[in-house]
Amino acid sequence: MGARLQTVAALALAALVAGQAWALKPGEKTPDFSCEAVEGPPISSADLAGKVTAICFWASWSKGAPEELQYLQSLLKEVKGKNLLVLAVNQREERAKIAAFAAKNQLTLRMLLDDGKAARAFDVNGLPNLLVVDGGGVVRARFVGYGPTIAEKIRKAILPVLSDPKSPKPERPPSGPPDLPISLRSYAYLQLGAAHINIGDAFINAGYSDAGHYAEAVKELRSGLVIDPKSVDLMVWLGVALERKGDKTEATRQFQAALALDPTNSYAKDGLRRLKGLPPTPPPPPPAAPEAGE
Numbered sequence: 057m058g059a060r061l062q063t064v065a066a067l068a069l070a071a072l073v074a075g076q077a078w079a080l081k082p083g084e085k086t087p088d089f090s091c092e093a094v095e096g097p098p099i100s101s102a103d104l105a106g107k108v109t110a111i112c113f114w115a116s117w118s119k120g121a122p123e124e125l126q127y128l129q130s131l132l133k134e135v136k137g138k139n140l141l142v143l144a145v146n147q148r149e150e151r152a153k154i155a156a157f158a159a160k161n162q163l164t165l166r167m168l169l170d171d172g173k174a175a176r177a178f179d180v181n182g183l184p185n186l187l188v189v190d191g192g193g194v195v196r197a198r199f200v201g202y203g204p205t206i207a208e209k210i211r212k213a214i215l216p217v218l219s220d221p222k223s224p225k226p227e228r229p230p231s232g233p234p235d236l237p238i239s240l241r242s243y244a245y246l247q248l249g250a251a252h253i254n255i256g257d258a259f260i261n262a263g264y265s266d267a268g269h270y271a272e273a274v275k276e277l278r279s280g281l282v283i284d285p286k287s288v289d290l291m292v293w294l295g296v297a298l299e300r301k302g303d304k305t306e307a308t309r310q311f312q313a314a315l316a317l318d319p320t321n322s323y324a325k326d327g328l329r330r331l332k333g334l335p336p337t338p339p340p341p342p343p344a345a346p347e348a349g350e
Contacts, residue, residue, distance in 0.1 A: 120202030192223030245280025
């Protein structure tokens with residue numbers, strides 16, 4: 057792929073990521089949700105009405121989570137008396153572990169438990185993940201990851217909303233990206249699907265469930281096949297996503313469909329062998345070295 061085509065493909069991928077993988081963005085309403093609390097009554101979307109809320113999705117293993125939560129706690133003390141609510145929504149960890157983490161880091165924030173449903177509703181990809189929500193339930197800002205430069209950005213995002221917690225009047229939505237060739241749109245969906253598979257694998261390798269990423273991968277790859285129904289690559293990756301998700305029957309169909317279009321596709325062949333419990337096909341031997349003088 058040439059440099060120009062790579063650039064256009066990257067733009068196509070960025071457009072789809074912004075529009076789908078992170079569908080919930082500034083200017084949009086927050087979804088309904090409900091989470092149990094480590095201590096006290098559960099919290100739901102109804103409890104956010106009229107309050108400026110900082111919702112931080114985190115896990116004890118996520119880099120930057122302790123620092124971001126400590127910063128939010130200090131900010132909460134700074135604006136004491138103003139209508140700010142901070143929710144620390146933990147991802148798939150035990151109540152006792154969360155309580156121990158809070159004690160170790162001297163956190164007194166509202167700690168919530170999430171089995172992944174709230175994270176999916178808020179389109180969380182990456183931890184920590186912070187949303188600033190105004191009193192009308194509209195997302196004003198979103199921050200993924202944490203570092204020294206992000207702290208000041210969080211402050212600048214929250215303080216003006218505290219001064220005027222009402223949702224701004226909706227602006228005219230910007231025009232969408234120009235129509236792109238099917239091949240590039242297909243490539244973008246392929247990359248999104250593969251990214252979700254990799255994230256799901258990372259969760260599994262860390263000892264957690266896939267947090268819904270395999271299902272998201274299936275969704276993205278099927279969307280790609282709608283616009284490019286003969287893409288062997290999309291079929292193979294969809295087979296992998298379905299295999300990870302545990303749907304072996306449908307995964308088999310996808311690998312078979314890929315082989316019907318490309319009988320030599322080694323990835324589809326290996327997929328079928330895995331599903332049958334057979335070892336993968338060994339790679340072909342390297343080409344013979346040329347004779348002296350050739």
